[in-house]
Amino acid sequence: MSPRPPEAPSRDCDLCPRLVAFRSANQTNHPDWFNAPVPSFGVQRAWLLIVGLAPGLKGANRTSRPFTGDFAGDLLYATLLRHGLAVGTYGARAEDGLRLVGCRITNAIRCVPPGNKPVAAEVAACRRFLAAEIRNMPELRTILALGVLAHGAVLTCLSVRKRSHPFQHGAIHHLPGGLVLADSYHCSRYNTQTGRLSAAMFDDVLARVSLNRAPVAATFDDDMIGAIPPKRRKRARVMTQTTEPFNGPEGERR
Ligand code: SF4
Secondary structure, eight states: OOOOOOOOTTTTSSSSSSHHHHHHHHHHOTSSSSOOOOOSSSOOSSEEEEOOOOOOTTTTHHHHSSTTHHHHHHHHHHHHHHHHSEEEEOOSSSTTOOSSSSEEEEEESSEEEGOOOHHHHHHHHHHHHHHHHHHHHHHHHHHHEEEHHHHHHHHHHHTGGGGGOOOTTOOOOEEEEEEEEEEEEEOOHHHHHHHOOOOOHHHHHHHHHHHHOOHHHHHHHHHHHSSSSSHHHHHHHHHOOOOOOSSSSSTTTO
């Protein structure tokens, strides 16, 4: 029997020669940066998995936490905090104490690609780790794909035909097995500066995704409840007790 592949990449994963060379150059030029495959953020017993494209050069690649330290993180974490999917204060660094509530964040590609543009072989090589993420989340109900590449990577991991579920911002796809895949344009600076995605549009996607929120028992542990300021605990409990699933037709658009 062949050995089971690792569930997460090692710091020196060498499956993508181009990305390894870029990582090596960054280690030389910026020895104080993380410069390694960026691990996922959040507990595995989360109901929501947010899948981005790849670490930003001066964001996650520098700080070691997905979407942390660049513009995309400013928008993502502010929105998660507003919807009760995170508690604490986002400080644009991995040690800011921010905690996710019922969600986990990962990237389709764990190493920073030059120009933020991975090639197909790199997406394929790193897919084993995305598949392991999905496989190892027992409470998973919803995946939010940020961008067409993440959308495609998720569907391939789940062996679902892309033609049956094309990417569209705001789309909600009901997949075989009961899993929901939601789509959003990536919350990158480029997309917001060009007007493709506004903060209101992104907030609207998270509001819809939150309708599929898991019951409180699957979302909070005692530690997390304790981390919420007393004044906000009642509201957080009410929000997390909303168990109404998405009811729209397959591929519903907004
Ligand atoms: S992108 Fe993924 S598969 Fe490629 S070297 Fe990095 S961790 Fe390994």
